[in-house]
Amino acid sequence: MRSLERHRDVGAYALGVLDEAEAFRFEDHLMECPRCAAEVTEFGPTTRQLMLYRRATPRTVHPFAGPGPRLLDRLLGEVAGRRRAAKRRLLFALAASVVVALAGPAVALRAADGGEETVRVTATDERSGVWAQVTIEDEVYGSQVELRVKDAAGPRACHLVVVGRDGSEQTVTSWNVPHHDARPNTMKGGSALHPDEIARYEVRTKEGERLVTLEPR
Template sequence: MRPLERHRDAGAYALGVLDAADTFRFDDHLMDCPTCRALLEELGPAARQLAAYDRLTPPHVEPLAVPGPGLIDRLLTESGRLHRARRRRWLCAVAASVVLAVAAPATAGLRADGPGPEQITARDGRTGVSATLTARGRDWGTDIGLRVRDPHGGARVCELIAVAADGSEQTVTTWKVPVGESAGGSSGDLSTRGGAALAREDIARYEVRTTDGQHLLTLRRP
């Protein structure tokens, strides 16, 4: 699929209407596309509102509005408008910071955004397991995405552990690749997400282990 078409999948991904194969491909695309990551941030509130409406609507009540084919396009259009407006405000902030820097060199410049996501890639030659991890700091801790390749596939249940600088540990997520997928040619590829109640800068490393304690891979923060 062409990159432009993949960008358009962001709305469907946010609403959870992609099938399993397209969701996997979009997870893979998301690792390397800051545009789509920003777009998902913008679509998040709308997707949560739709999900809340669905949960609160009794089954016997006919919904007031059913998402139609144009919903995703309208969400993308509105998201683009908001993104352009934010970009104009950001450019104004940059211009103001330049003026301040010229007029008063000791004055701190304005910052439009916080730090971007941190990405770590590693492979263990002994176990054959490789992974790419993306970590983004949140108010509540760290939001973590993981793309992992395990040649053993469905032969074992695995978990991702966040290890803090003080040695404490938190389980981020667990998974098991279905045996059928591994045998069908996916080579044990899997994408998953989770979170840790630790600030990103407090995490020293991440470890992939089996649930019975076998160490498979270490991903160290730079």
């Protein structure tokens, strides 16, 4: 089936309408298409509501009773409306990020007690669709690192690697990305390298594929 037709199967897959063979083929497509993975996630609330409705339906209801023929169209319309609203919010966020990018990708935050500055770096990889933000604090032992990441292409195992200016590498933290879940996940870890000794931060899969790179300035 052509890629365009695969994109159109998102709603049917999320609502469990596809047969077993079509669902299997669509899942193969889903592993390579961040756009469809994100759209499947958006159907989550609708799918949960249908599950709750099914559980609440009395046993006296005829087993062949079904929704009207326009139900799927209405559901798709609701999801499309939510996507349009989300797109508008994204455009505002992108406009704000451009302003930040012009000033540099790393933001320095002064600690409330007047101590060392905290550095925050944010990046999105256009190829993988993965968004990440690292917040780094200088400590006596090295750095304390907090990572927030959005990755809708799970399930997969990932880890955050710091790359030193001398070329050395250290794994800060690792995690498992849930199945097609685009919500942000937050992890914390530490590195023996101080912030000024770190050249970049890389989110990688367990196979070594780079999903997003964050470079402080």
